[in-house]
Amino acid sequence: MHSYDTLFLDRDGVINKKLEGRYVCNFSEFKFITGALDAISELNNIFNRIVIVTNQQGIAKGVMSEADLNILHTQMLNVIEHSGGKIDKIYYCPHLEEMDCICRKPKTGMIKNAIIDFPNIIAENSFLIGDSDTDIKAGKRMSLNTVKVDNAFTLSKWTDSLLAVI
Amino acid sequence: MKSRIKECISSSVENYTCILNDKNIQANIEKVIALSVKAFKNDKKMLFCGNGGSASDAQHIAAELSGRFYANRPPLYAEALNVNSSYITAVANDLGYDKTYSRMLEACGRAGDILVGISTSGNSKNVIKALEKANEIGLTTIGFTGINAGKMNSICDIIIEVPSDDTPRIQEAHILIGHIICQIIEEEMFPDA
Numbered sequence: 001m002h003s004y005d006t007l008f009l010d011r012d013g014v015i016n017k018k019l020e021g022r023y024v025c026n027f028s029e030f031k032f033i034t035g036a037l038d039a040i041s042e043l044n045n046i047f048n049r050i051v052i053v054t055n056q057q058g059i060a061k062g063v064m065s066e067a068d069l070n071i072l073h074t075q076m077l078n079v080i081e082h083s084g085g086k087i088d089k090i091y092y093c094p095h096l097e098e099m100d101c102i103c104r105k106p107k108t109g110m111i112k113n114a115i116i117d118f119p120n121i122i123a124e125n126s127f128l129i130g131d132s133d134t135d136i137k138a139g140k141r142m143s144l145n146t147v148k149v150d151n152a153f154t155l156s157k158w159t160d161s162l163l164a165v166i
Numbered sequence: 167m168k169s170r171i172k173e174c175i176s177s178s179v180e181n182y183t184c185i186l187n188d189k190n191i192q193a194n195i196e197k198v199i200a201l202s203v204k205a206f207k208n209d210k211k212m213l214f215c216g217n218g219g220s221a222s223d224a225q226h227i228a229a230e231l232s233g234r235f236y237a238n239r240p241p242l243y244a245e246a247l248n249v250n251s252s253y254i255t256a257v258a259n260d261l262g263y264d265k266t267y268s269r270m271l272e273a274c275g276r277a278g279d280i281l282v283g284i285s286t287s288g289n290s291k292n293v294i295k296a297l298e299k300a301n302e303i304g305l306t307t308i309g310f311t312g313i314n315a316g317k318m319n320s321i322c323d324i325i326i327e328v329p330s331d332d333t334p335r336i337q338e339a340h341i342l343i344g345h346i347i348c349q350i351i352e353e354e355m356f357p358d359a
């Protein structure tokens with residue numbers, strides 16, 4: 001049993017650097033944010049599980065396929081595992097914003113699918129970390145604790161602050 | 167008096183005409199049907215709640231699914247949260263009326279189920295609390311409301327917003343939409359019935 005239950009991580013802007021005006025379509029464009037890899041493996045020690053919830057409307061726009069995204073994610077997971085971290089599952093929304101689906105954040109479908117896959121999730125003991133207001137909204141709708149990160153206050157900085165109070 | 171009767175009927179016709187021309191509401195009805203069929207096929211259930219006229223809508227729609235609509239077919243698991251008056255009066259009396267539906271939802275709602283909250287204002291506290299609890303547990307949340315969706319808008323996965331601010335017209339549209347949903351769910355679930 002860990003101190004906290006489930007950590008929901010947004011991907012772009014939390015784990016990897018966002019690209020200006022375009023989508024990360026393959027692993028050569030995927031650059032981990034400084035400290036993110038170490039942070040994930042440290043967070044594995046205090047969370048029961050870590051999942052990623054990521055909007056990827058580049059798929060519906062046709063700039064990448066679901067197969068491209070899956071390959072990218074496999075490569076990302078390999079690097080995370082090599083640095084001693086583990087992601088339990090990745091949820092992505094492939095839809096366009098205007099499709100008004102139930103999974104694209106700030107909607108909560110991806111988080112709800114995680115609850116179906118991991119029925120023991122305890123919302124009040126879980127966190128969602130994102131860099132957009134839509135991430136935070138989705139987390140709040142699900143009664144998760146939410147943290148907004150940016151270029152200065154990164155996943156790594158938040159991890160340090162969390163470890164300091166345990 | 168005859169003219170007032172006609173006024174009521176034509177305001178209802180006008181409301182239905184708006185819905186007939188409202189692509190957005192029809193797209194959302196389609197989403198509700200698709201999610202409901204998926205839930206039933208996964209052995210999940212549909213729950214409904216509302217107050218007053220919307221409480222009767224809740225149990226009316228639930229009954230169309232668990233009983234029958236047109237076809238002779240197996241029952242679908244659907245229930246309204248307001249149907250046990252002993253429970254409602256006890257919880258309202260002991261814990262507060264706001265808790266009536268969220269507590270029942272906590273008892274019977276499971277991840278993957280669907281909760282339909284019905285509130286013409288979009289602000290009924292006990293319905294809002296039930297939708298919030300449902301999100302937390304992992305149910306898909308659907309709101310039936312009027313043109314100013316109120317608090318429901320930021321809570322529900324899908325909002326069915328009847329383009330009217332007149333309570334009786336909104337309620338008439340809710341039961342129409344409930345019937346549409348029941349009919350098509352039945353057809354999709356039991357194509358041979």
Ligand SMILES: [Mg+2]
Pocket residue numbers: 010011012013014130131132
């Ligand atoms: Mg992001």
Ligand SMILES: [Zn+2]
Pocket residue numbers: 093094095101102103104
């Ligand atoms: Zn989506």
